[in-house]
Amino acid sequence: MDSAYLRLIIVIAVYLVLGFYGFQAVKTVIKNPWIHTVYRVLFFGTPAALAYFIYSREPGDSFSGMPAISAGVFMAFLVLITILALFMLIEDIYRVVAWMMNHIVGVDDEDQSYMPSRRQFISGLAIATGTVPFAGLLYGMYKGKHNYQVRKYQVEFDDLPASFDGYRIVQISDIHAGSWLKSTDYKRVKYGVDLVNKQEGDLIVFTGDMVNDRADEVYEWSHLLSTLTAPDGKYSILGNHDYGDYYGPFREDPVAKDKNLQNLLTEQRNMGFDPLLNEHRFIRRNGEEFALVGVENWGTGGFSQKGDLDKASEGLTNDSFKVLLSHDPSHWREQVLTHTQQFHLTLSGHTHGFQFGIEIPQLKWSPVQYRYKEWAGIYQQGKHFINVNRGFGFLGYPGRVGIWPEISVITLKKKGEA
Template structure:
């Protein structure tokens, strides 16, 4: 029933958008190509989704079909808005001209052509953007650097740097050269420690088989640390048995160990430098809105002293907003990911930062500060669902810790 309603909606949108094409192009070949493309895209989407199975696991082929669907459908929605608005104006203008006794036919035709031209011109913007996002945007890696100051930072950690990556989603990769470039870019930052904040895979540990060796080359003097994200547990797969699911999670944990990563499962480690230390705390996924809540702050903080400088790794930023930022143990810096910045938005540094994801997550990209505590929400290394990025580029974060100087 849902498919029937969706197909009807799709056809109605398509017919309405077609009016703009027909107004500007009288060639029957163009009309035929339009109709054929619409049918093929709809058929491909239905076929791919129908063959995902009960587990609803989206592979890279399904992502591309979904991406192509969005690339064509979103511009059509924009066209429909213009054409519907024009039809309303056309209705009232027609009544007025009839009452006035004016010849409306020529005026209406020229008006329709003008509005159709504007509609198609504006619709071309999301079309080219979404297409670019799939071809180039998803591997348009950006290194974002921040300096954060703390009054109680241990002196030996003045200038200490950490590189954060998040949401690798290795099951989506389709270009080894681009991923290798990004790995080299991470190592080139020469940070003291590398921290990965969850979602290594889309669904199953085997997705990392082709990428394990490459990610094993990540190195830092104080090591590479990681936590689990919601996708790492295999919750979105229909497993044959609970033991099969548990085995997949064990494989994912072992894989990270084999890569030389230190996976923190509601536990902590001290990073030490010349007799001083800072606490690195890693919790399992804790999220709201139906996401897994396996994170246990109390367990993760066992052995940590109250006045220790603390860095917390927690995949979902809703954890910080709901639990962490007001915690009396004072977590100085929290590192999260999860949102991907929705892989779509507009960012003009210092002027504008917007994505639809902001209406679901208060902290969705970049640095935020409340109560003297900071969180960085990494925009993600990989991609999922739509196989691209528009305006919200894949991110490598470099944070330098500084001791705040008292000024009189």
């Protein structure tokens, strides 16, 4: 038997066992047949919908839209039944071990072999525990993915030109327009775009991943994104997804891949963005200036490394105040901190904060922190700062739980100034 089919059979078998075993908890606590029917519909319907949308995709299409939504619902249900099955398994193991121990020592357990009251309690606890992540994942798909948060930071520098004291940079990142469905997401995305404008930044920067794979993903959103405005303009860089590296047909057709990238850059310019491709621009006020430096994607862990700091900062001196746009935060530790030029503030994205985690006053956690040391928010090392934006959009799982989409507002301050 082909190994792929064998793996599929194993996955189906595990899913069936989890589903049927988990159903025992539902039957024990809930006697309503309508709830049983809902469970069965989810049990059979979610994998069927996922299979349908996966196999009806066009070859090479990114995993977004309805395939991603069906995968999200399936994942939420899978988490639920796994928790239910785990609780029931532990309870059954306990009963078997207790029966064996009683049998060995000769205790008469005839009246306690089933213990329905304990099974009722364990089943109820399983349902209560499993419902939390199940509801959370569904909420993340319905509301969380557009729960835009404005995060304001103030960063102080000794050598900031005095004219830029109080200067406000608004940063967004990781739009991933191909993940949005205009029919359901437009109003909420428009709210987010309007919220960016309401911050009244002096400058707007976008730090990469405008699309998932193809330039045409952003076409129907171009008019909306073109409404982003700031007095000193808006600038963009490329992220790893913008090159089309993950789109199957482009792997076989480098000409089409390059054309796709040029189309994306053209579209960004049409929207009013100035793409920085290993180059810099000067932002000027009252005879003073700072350099806005933008590099192409550079990342560790197998991501493309097209960024060139030397080229981007050519002609600048170490005395020049610099704000660097670099999509992948791993670039900061690998090259930026040790570069001969000082880049005072780096603005990155890429991590999405994993779109899942916990951020409360005493706890900030996400699985992505085990991959990226700098994964969300402001970090400092010496006189160097980096802000890792949590992203404006989403990819893969079509939602966010605990790590909400972000609009960063960074105010530059001259240290010692009132």
